[in-house]
Amino acid sequence: MVSVDKLYDTLKASGVRLFTGVPDSLLKNLCAYITDNSDATHNIIAANEGAAVGIAAGHYLATGKVPVVYMQNSGIGNAVNPLMSLVDEKVYSMPVLLIIGWRGEPGVHDEPQHVKQGEVTIPLLEAMQIPYIVLPNEDTEALAAVQAIVNDCKKLSKPHAIIIRKNTFGKYKLKNQAINDYPLSREEALTILVKALDIDSVIVSTTGKLSRELFELREALSQCHSKDFLTVGSMGHSSSIALGIALEKPDKRIFCFDGDGAFIMHMGAISNIGALAPKNLVHVVFNNGAHESVGGQPTLGFGIDICAIAKACGYKETLTVTTEQEIKALSGRINTMDGPVLIELRVRIDSRDNLGRPTTTPIQNKEAFMTNLKN
Incomplete structure (x- = not known):
């Protein structure tokens, strides 16, 4: 296995000063090491992969330094536009080193949502004419390959991957992990909330x-599911997705159960929700301030005012709750x-092993859900 500390040191020795991107489970040990060893202005966990580019x-x-952009391969889709129309050699010709976790x-x-993305990861890079390597899994060979691709990235002044x-x-556990002391875990809050919903509610x-x-x-x-x-x-x-359903099924109560990282990733979507103002849509953001599923790196969930943003976009009502009593008080x-x-x-970072x-x-x-909507 490749030692994340040695990889980080190799990148730094090659002149890399900035790391930015969206954490990924295959990269979690590297992302954790970067988080622990870079300040907040040189490891920027971006809203999405396109923003990172x-x-x-x-x-x-x-x-004039080569930056690193890290992402899961599913994030290539978010990054295609700036990769093609900003940093590509036929536009502004900028050296950007992509580090991409190969799910699927x-x-x-792997899980179903990763299968197609895994199949097309290399063809996508080839279609965009981005040179790439698959990192060897042994330190000496891997570090030499990294040094070589950074040099090529500089020399050709174009993205490499x-x-x-x-x-x-190799394993590395995040030391500067996001923590909070909210009383409920996400699963506990979810259980209380679902039990308060009408039986016909759509989620x-x-x-x-x-x-x-x-x-x-x-x-x-x-x-039933x-x-x-x-x-x-x-x-x-x-x-x-919830907005599209709510507009076509005004007789049904539609709930979107969202996460803070997901909400931030495409936050512009709420402007459509506010403008179209479906009366039957309730948007619940479970905010634990972390990308928990992929290693626990922090989001900006507690650094922004989610309710104020939604209110400014036209949501009729916004509120923040943290306790079992507050959730139950909403049930009426x-x-x-x-x-x-x-x-x-707002919930604490906690989930079952x-x-x-x-x-x-x-x-x-999909089929069971569509049948339910028809009925």
């Missing part, structure tokens, strides 16, 4: 552990409030 471009313009690598078992396979990096839940917890809660309560759309991928798009009106409503539910995954496929989830 923009930050990297600005850094290069100001310093062909021949390696390092692809990271599963289990490439669109965000990617990550929240959807997994919702699936297991339905199992524990012996309830047909009222829940589990957005297993597409981070940041659950609120838009959460099913009748005129939307769009945003509820920020034995948390399972949905036992239905995305296609089965």
